[in-house]
Amino acid sequence: MQSLSGVVNGTEGLRTQNLSHILTMVHRSGPLSRAELTRRSGFNRSTVGALVSALVEKGLARETEPAMGGRVGRPSPIVQANPDVAVIAVNPDIDALTVGVVGLGGRVHERARRETGRLPTLDNAVQLTRAIVADMTPALDRLDRIVGVGIALPGLVNAGSGRVLIAPHLGWRNADLTGPFETALGLPSVAANDASLGSLAESIFGAALGVGHAVYLNGSASGIGGGVVAGGTQLVGSRGYGGELGHTLVSPGGSPCHCGRSGCLDAEVRLERLLDAAGLQGGGIEALEGVLSDDPGPAVRREAERQLELLAVALVNFVNIFDPELIVLGGFLGSLFGFHGDQLGDAVNARALAGGVTVRRATLGPELLLVGAAELAFRPLLASPS
Numbered sequence: 508m509q510s511l512s513g514v515v516n517g518t519e520g521l522r523t524q525n526l527s528h529i530l531t532m533v534h535r536s537g538p539l540s541r542a543e544l545t546r547r548s549g550f551n552r553s554t555v556g557a558l559v560s561a562l563v564e565k566g567l568a569r570e571t572e573p574a575m576g577g578r579v580g581r582p583s584p585i586v587q588a589n590p591d592v593a594v595i596a597v598n599p600d601i602d603a604l605t606v607g608v609v610g611l612g613g614r615v616h617e618r619a620r621r622e623t624g625r626l627p628t629l630d631n632a633v634q635l636t637r638a639i640v641a642d643m644t645p646a647l648d649r650l651d652r653i654v655g656v657g658i659a660l661p662g663l664v665n666a667g668s669g670r671v672l673i674a675p676h677l678g679w680r681n682a683d684l685t686g687p688f689e690t691a692l693g694l695p696s697v698a699a700n701d702a703s704l705g706s707l708a709e710s711i712f713g714a715a716l717g718v719g720h721a722v723y724l725n726g727s728a729s730g731i732g733g734g735v736v737a738g739g740t741q742l743v744g745s746r747g748y749g750g751e752l753g754h755t756l757v758s759p760g761g762s763p764c765h766c767g768r769s770g771c772l773d774a775e776v777r778l779e780r781l782l783d784a785a786g787l788q789g790g791g792i793e794a795l796e797g798v799l800s801d802d803p804g805p806a807v808r809r810e811a812e813r814q815l816e817l818l819a820v821a822l823v824n825f826v827n828i829f830d831p832e833l834i835v836l837g838g839f840l841g842s843l844f845g846f847h848g849d850q851l852g853d854a855v856n857a858r859a860l861a862g863g864v865t866v867r868r869a870t871l872g873p874e875l876l877l878v879g880a881a882e883l884a885f886r887p888l889l890a891s892p893s
């Protein structure tokens with residue numbers, strides 16, 4: 508026989524699950540009418556009404572009356588996740604540290620990128636984050652609540668422990684990553700690989716929205732990482748280290764890679780090589796965009812075409828292995844795609860065993876990794892809004 512407390516826990520558990528379902532829906536879809544929520548959730552009208560009221564009471568959702576149209580009858584109120592419930596998103600990289608404040612619904616309230624000039628240590632990154640967050644105080648004060656910190660790191664992060672196993676380009680190894688951020692900011696912190704988080708963000712808010720089978724590849728100053736969505740689920744591997752698509756061999760005997768091999772995609776297709784060809788030092792992806800949007804000159808064109816050719820080699824492998832509907836390119840790979848995207852898509856489809864794959868640029872732009880890191884930090888709240 509089930510005990511009374513068991514019944515209570517069961518009912519509470521179910522209610523939490525239902526609140527989670529509704530909050531996640533408005534967080535991901537944007538504002539929805541109550542009628543649409545009822546249709547999509549499969550709950551009845553009064554249940555949706557009660558759940559929405561509970562979320563409004565907790566400050567997690569807002570409800571507004573829609574503008575009166577010409578239709579007969581009472582219009583259905585519009586429900587929106589409260590964008591003023593936010594998290595702090597952090598993306599350390601070899602050339603700069605970016606910090607964002609991201610609200611429910613994927614709204615980026617603030618974004619600040621600070622060039623570091625030299626490789627930041629983990630401690631440098633924590634202190635710089637604290638300084639940037641302090642500068643954002645007026646904006647943070649206008650929000651209702653900050654619930655956590657999400658960190659997108661170019662490296663292998665253990666999903667369970669929050670430790671970085673190795674971030675090769677930053678030189679961070681086997682260290683507690685989330686602990687120092689928790690101490691410095693006084694907020695629960697979570698971390699994952701940057702490209703996996705980019706993939707997550709694109710699948711929820713961007714180019715891969717609603718796509719069940721997608722390969723995502725991100726190019727940052729550090730290098731190339733990836734993410735694979737198969738059957739609607741992100742492949743993470745047994746310890747969270749999966750999706751290191753940058754270490755695919757594309758040029759036997761090519762440039763040495765930090766992983767110990769030679770000719771990896773990560774070693775051959777690099778942002779700094781493109782910037783070097785343009786005679787630029789630093790400036791990141793935004794500088795490259797500027798170069799490629801105009802006539803970039805023969806040196807940059809040659810290097811961009813060499814990199815696009817090697818990128819095609821890697822993408823053909825991924826199409827043959829994962830059979831995605833869609834490939835999304837983010838970071839500087841998106842810039843390369845913007846330069847000669849049609850040729851890349853044609854080359855991949857001509858060489859893969861089964862073509863018909865769409866290659867597209869990530870749509871979230873410079874906010875991509877911040878939105879992904881925020882999504883990770885929002886998980887506990889979305890799973891248990893009560």
Ligand SMILES: [Zn+2]
Nearest residue numbers: 754764766771
């Ligand atoms: Zn490698």
